[in-house]
Each structure stands twice: as C-alpha cells, then as structure tokens.
Amino acid sequence: MAKKVLESKTSKAEKISNSTKSKKKWSSGKVAEAVKRxxxxxxxxxxxxxKDVKNMRILTRTTLSxxxxxxxxxxIKLLRFLEENQIIKLIxxxxxxxxxxxxxxxPLKVVEQPKEVEATVDNDQEWA
Known part of the structure; x- marks a missing residue:
C-alpha cells in the first residue's frame, strides 16, 4: 500500500481559507414589520x-383596531363608551x-325546544 503524504497544519489552513465555498450564514427568517397603531x-x-359602527353586524375589539x-x-375603551351611549349593543x-x-x-332570539316527555311503562300490563 502506498503511504499517505502528511500535510502540515499551515497548508491545511491555507487550503480552507482559499476555498471558494463560503460559510453558511443563518438567517433569522422573514420578520413581520411592527404596525404602529x-x-x-x-x-x-x-x-x-x-357613523360606520351603527351599520356593522359584528363588532369586536380586533375589528375596530x-x-x-x-x-x-x-x-376596548371605545367599545365600552359606545355601548354606554347605546350606539351599539352587547350580543x-x-x-x-x-x-x-x-x-x-x-340579535336573533333563540327559541327553546320543548323537552321530550319520557314514556312510562306499567309493570302490570303484559305485552304480546
């Protein structure tokens, strides 16, 4: 078998530094811009x-914001104020x-269904 030629540490370091492949840079990914409210x-x-709130069907704090x-x-404070002044209604x-x-x-009113009455069986009667 042929013997391997040993390279010095300095020559290995030079090869690594002169190589065309660059190090991988880790990116933090896409960052959403913060919205100034x-x-x-x-x-x-x-x-x-x-004016607009009177015509809206559903209002939450996120829809307003x-x-x-x-x-x-x-x-949130605005919704409370509008409710107190009866401009909007709490559903x-x-x-x-x-x-x-x-x-x-x-708001739609929910009509309750009548409760079902359970059938009772007399023990005295025999079923044919």
Missing amino acids: HERVEDDIFNKIV ERYNLSLNIS SSHRGSKIYAGSKYE
Missing part, C-alpha cells in the same frame, strides 16, 4: 367610527372576548 382617537376619526389602526386598549360576553352589534341590528 394610534394611541389617541381624533375627532374626525371618532365621528367616522360612530384593524380597520381604524387603533391600539387594542383604545378599541355576547365570554371571558375576555365581547361581541357587539350595531344599533340597526337586533
């Missing part, structure tokens, strides 16, 4: 919100999420 509601925006570029805290409230409707829309 308004912390205050100006008069013209407030009037527009009051996304549509009018408001922070969530401001949209459902469960834990942290509340669903509202505009004043033009009446």
Whole structure:
C-alpha cells in the first residue's frame, strides 16, 4: 500500500481559507414589520367610527383596531363608551372576548325546544 503524504497544519489552513465555498450564514427568517397603531382617537376619526359602527353586524375589539389602526386598549375603551351611549349593543360576553352589534341590528332570539316527555311503562300490563 502506498503511504499517505502528511500535510502540515499551515497548508491545511491555507487550503480552507482559499476555498471558494463560503460559510453558511443563518438567517433569522422573514420578520413581520411592527404596525404602529394610534394611541389617541381624533375627532374626525371618532365621528367616522360612530357613523360606520351603527351599520356593522359584528363588532369586536380586533375589528375596530384593524380597520381604524387603533391600539387594542383604545378599541376596548371605545367599545365600552359606545355601548354606554347605546350606539351599539352587547350580543355576547365570554371571558375576555365581547361581541357587539350595531344599533340597526337586533340579535336573533333563540327559541327553546320543548323537552321530550319520557314514556312510562306499567309493570302490570303484559305485552304480546
């Protein structure tokens, strides 16, 4: 068998540094840009919100914050204010999420189904 020619450490280091293949760079991936939301509601925006909210079927804090570029805290306070002034109506409230409707829309009333009566069997009768 042929003997392997040993290379010095310096020659190996030179080969590595002169190689055309570059090191892999890890990317952090695509980063979504943070949206700057308004912390205050100006008069013209407030009037527009009051006008539009009356015609909306479903209102939540996220719909207000996304549509009018408001922070969530401001949209929650705005919904409470609109409900107190009877511009919108509360439809459902469960834990942290509340669903509202505009004043033009009446929530559907649920009609309860009558309960079924269980049939009783007399033990005295015999079945043929």
